[in-house]
Amino acid sequence: MTQQTRIAQYTHQIDRLSRRIKQIEQESDRLSNLRVLLVFGGGIPLAILLFTNYSVFFWTLLAVVLGGFAFLISRHRRIQQSLRKHRVWRTIKQEHRARMLLDWKRIPDPTLDLDYHPLETDFDLRELHRLLNTASSQTGMLRLRQWLLDTEPHLATINQRQKLVQELKTRPTFRDKLTLYARLSPAQVKQQLNTQWLRNWLTSDVDLGQVDLWLRILSVLAIANVIAAVLSQLDIISSTIVGGLWGIYALAYISRAGLISKLSGDSQVLYEVFQRLDAIMGHLERYPYNNMPQTRKLVAPILEAKPSKHIQRLLGTIAASSLRGNPLIWFFLNAIMPWDMFFLRRLHHQKQQLAEYLPQWLHIWYELEALNSLATFAHLNPDATMPELDDSTVLRVNSIGHPLLSSASRITNDFDINAVGDVAILTGSNMSGKSSFLRTLGVNLSLAYAGGVVIADDFNAGLFRLFSCIRVTDSLDDGISYFYAEVKRLHALLEELEADHDLPLFFVIDEIFRGTNNRERLIGSRSYINALVGANGIGLIATHDLELTQLADDNPHIRNLHFREHIADGRMVFDYVLREGASPTTNALQIMALEGLPIDEDDLTQRLQSS
DSSP: OOHHHHHHHHHHHHHHHHHHHHHHHHHHHHHHHHHHHHHHHHHHHHHHHHTSSOHHHHHHHHHHHHHHHHHHHHHHHHHHHHHHHHHHHHHHHHHHHHHHHTOGGGSOOOOOOOOOOHHHHHTTHHHHHHHHOOOSSHHHHHHHHHHHTOSSOOHHHHHHHHHHHHHHHTOHHHHHHHHHHHHTSOHHHHHHHTSSHHHHHHHOOOOHHHHHHHHHHHHHHHHHHHHHHHHHHTTSSOHHHHHHHHHHHHHHHHHTHHHHHHHHSSHHHHHHHHHHHHHHHHHHHHOOOTTOHHHHHHTHHHHHHOHHHHHHHHHHHHHHTOGGGSHHHHHHHHHHSOHHHHHHHHHHHHHHHHHHHHHHHHHHHHHHHHHHHHHHHHHHOTTOBOOEEOSSOOEEEEEEOOTTSOTTTOOOEEEEEOSTTOEEEEEOOTTSSHHHHHHHHHHHHHHHHHTOOBSSSEEEEOOOEEEEESSOOOBTTTTBOHHHHHHHHHHHHHHHHHSOOSSOEEEEEESTTTTSOHHHHHHHHHHHHHHHTTSSEEEEEEESOGGGGGHHHHOTTEEEEEOOEEEETTEEEEOOOOEESOOOOOOHHHHHHHTTOOOOHHHHHHHHHHO
C-alpha cells in the first residue's frame, strides 16, 4: 500500500466520522428541545392541577414528567459522551493524515519546556519528535525523546523495540484507542496525567496512627449517640443528654477537619484521574493480543494483576469519601457516624497498596505510548524500512531520505563508509544540499537507534555514539563568540574520539571553522581533519574549502564526495544527487550576479572558466 492510498483511506474515515458527528449533534439538539418541551408541556398542566382537587392526576403527571425528564437527561448525557468520543476519534485521524501530508498546523506540538540537546538542533530531532509523537502523557513524550537522543545505543534494546514496533504497526485500532481513552479526559485531568501529580499523590503520607486514634474516638462517640437516642425514645434519659453527647461528637469531628483535608485532597480530580486510568488499563486488559507475543509479554503484569478491579474499588471509595457535592446527604451521614474519616482512612490504605503496583502499570502505559509513536510513523510511511543493525557493518544505506521532507519532493542518495577511522569530505556549492545530507544521515540514525523505521530502501549500520557540529550558535549571556563556541564543540568531539569506549563515534561537521578568516580556516581545518582520520569513529565534513579535498590524495582514509548544480534559464538548478569526488563548481559569485549585486565581469568569467 502506498502512502497516497493511506491518505485516501484516512480522508474517507474523516468524512464518515464528520457525517456521524453531524447526526449525533442533531440527536443532541432534538433531546434538548424535548427537555424544554417536557418542562413547559408538563409544567403548565401541573400548575393548573396544583390548585384543583385532582391530586391523583397531579401526582401521576408529576411522576411522568420527572421520570421523563430523568430519562432524557440520562439519554442526553450518553449522546454527549458519544459526541465527544467521535470528535476526539476524528481529531486523531486528522492528525495522522496531517503527519503524512506534513501539515504542521494540524500536528500537535508537545511543547516540552526543556533545555535542548545539540543533536535536537543539528539533526532536526525537535521537529521529528513532534512528527512522531502520539503520546498523551508527558512521560510518554519524554520517553520517546529520550530514545531519539540515545547517543550510546544498545543492540538488544533496539532489537526488542523493533519487534514491538513491527507488531504494533499492524494494529492501528489498538494504538488509536489507547490515545482516545487518554484524550477523553477533561483538561484538568490531562494536566494531572501529564505531570508527576499521580506519583506525588501515591507517595504523600499522613500520620495514620493519629487517624486511627481519632477514628476510634469518633466511632465510640457515634455509638454513644445512637444508644443515647434510643434511650431517649424510651424516656430513660432526657433529650438534653442526647444533645450534649452529639455536641461533643460534633466538636471532636470539627477539630479534626484539617486531618480529614490532608487525607482527601482534591477528591473530584482524583476520581476523574482514576476514571481515565480505568479506561486505559481496561483497554490494555481486554485486548486479545492475537499474534502479538512481544506486546503480550510487555503488558503481562497488567494482564495478571487486572488493574481495573483495583481501580474500580478505589473509585468506589473515592466516591464515598467525596459526598460534599451533596451537602444534605453528607451532613446526615457524618452526623451519625465518622463517614469521611472512615472512608478516607480506607482510601489511604488502598493508596498504599496501589503504590506498590501502579508505577509498574504506568511504566507499561508510557512505554506503549512511545512505541505506538514509532509504530504509527511506520504505519503512515509504508515505504520506510526497518534498519538492520549489527556489530559488523560500518554504515551502508541505499536511497536514504529525510523524514521531514514529503515523498514527492524528497531526493534520496546512497552512501557508505566501510572502515572505522574513515572520513568523508563533502563539497559543493551553496544550497546544493550538503547540510541537508548531514542531517539526513543523523536523523535516520537517531530513528534507527530509537527502534523505529528509517526513510531508506536499505539501511545497514553498526552501533555508534552520535556527535554533531552543525548549527553552533554564539551566546551573548556567556560572552561566547560564534568562533569560540565552535572551537569548544570541536574540542569536545576530539575528547569523545579519544574516550575509552567500546562504540566508535559517528560525527558530522558542517563548514568547519567558518567563524575565522580563509587562511587560518584552511590551516586549522587541515590539521583538525588529520587528527580525526584513523581515530575511533567515522564521519563527514561539509566544507566550501575545495583545497581540503587534496587531503584525499595522500590519505586513503579520506574520501571526497560532492553535490553540484548548473545554470538554466537564468537561475540556479540543483539535483541534490551525491556524487564521488571533489566538487568541480562553485556558485557564490553566480548567485550574487543573479540577484543583481555588483560583480566584476572579468572575475566572474575567470571563475566560470576555472569551474
